[in-house]
Amino acid sequence: MPEPADILYQVEGAIATITLNRVNQANAINTVFAQLLLKYCKQAAEDDNVLIVIINANGKNFCAGAELSNEVLTINIEDFINDVCKPIVLLISEMNKPVISVVNGSAAGIGAAFALAADLCVMADDAHFYLAFSDISLVPDGGMSWMLTQQLGKKRAYQLLIEGARISATEALTLGLCNKVFSASQLQTDTLTWAIRLSERAPLSLSLTKHAVNTASQGSGLNQSISTEAKLQRLCQLSEDFQEALAAFKEKRSPQYKGC
Structure with missing residues (x-):
């Protein structure tokens, strides 16, 4: 039996859905997985029939961040961020159509950056952002320092980043880091309903x-x-x-x- 694809891509009507599906690794990011995500983001961006892009995830977590494997220990992390992660963040942010990130479970590290780069973000009521960088003696990456400072101001952004904060869905909504919070059981259905409404606009x-x-x-x-x-x-x-x-x-x- 073939292994399931690490990323699923589906277009229904005017909505493209990109689903992170590396479930056994909590959708953690490595080079191959990131390149696949970039491929499908480009496909959605270039499809004139697609008006709304949804990025969601199967499994318990949206994305556990960078995979803490031999790859991370041996590669040049500066090159990994600039060459592998940065193009994804920029494409999500800059493609000429709305992108909705759908956070279930934990969006940690670079996974949080991918979610926050989207134009719109919805979260399950039991989901959270985990700014894990300082917990493993790293600094924010993927544009997190810029995104959080833009939204929250310098002092609050710095505090959350150095404390390795876990930001609940309720707090994220209050801070303006997400747009809507849905019950975990209705997360995908309610997000799709919203996306369909948006796709009917000009x-x-x-x-x-x-x-x-x-x-x-x-x-x-x-x-x-x-x-x-x-x-x-x-x-x-x-x-x-x-x-x-x-x-x-x-x-x-x-x-x-x-x-x-």
Whole structure:
């Protein structure tokens, strides 16, 4: 009987689901596993029929972080982060469609970075982020220091990182690190329901709003943000979907968007 695939990829309607499936290793990251994740993220990003990307996991945990094996002990960790992990974080953050991470169990180390890089994050009510780096005499990686400082400010980010904090789903929701908390038994079903609702909205608006928010979060300032929004608004104004939205409003019907 063949071994199950380490990552499952499925497209249903406008939604691509990438499922971490290295269950016996708690979905821990090694080079081969990361390269496979990057492959499917690229596939979803390049598929024009996909409007929403979900990254979830089978097993008890979303991702246990980097696999603490001989590979980690012998490879150049700087190269591993820059060449293997960084492209995944950047693609999740920068692809021109919404990415939803779905955290069950623990999202630890680089696994937490992958989850937080997503545009939207949902968590099971019994899930947590584990900022494990300082517990094993390491520093944050995968952009965690930047992401947490952006969201929480310097002092709170530093405290959580050096304490090796476990951030519960409830606390993550309060801190703005996740968007929704669902019961563990309904996590996948409720996430899919939300994703379907989002996929029915105007694709161009979803994509360009992501661009506007990313630009603002990278320190563009108010002046530049207004200019960026103006350019993006002009693109939307000239789109077929905007005309369709106006027509649907006048005709009292639901719009049928094409993403152009």
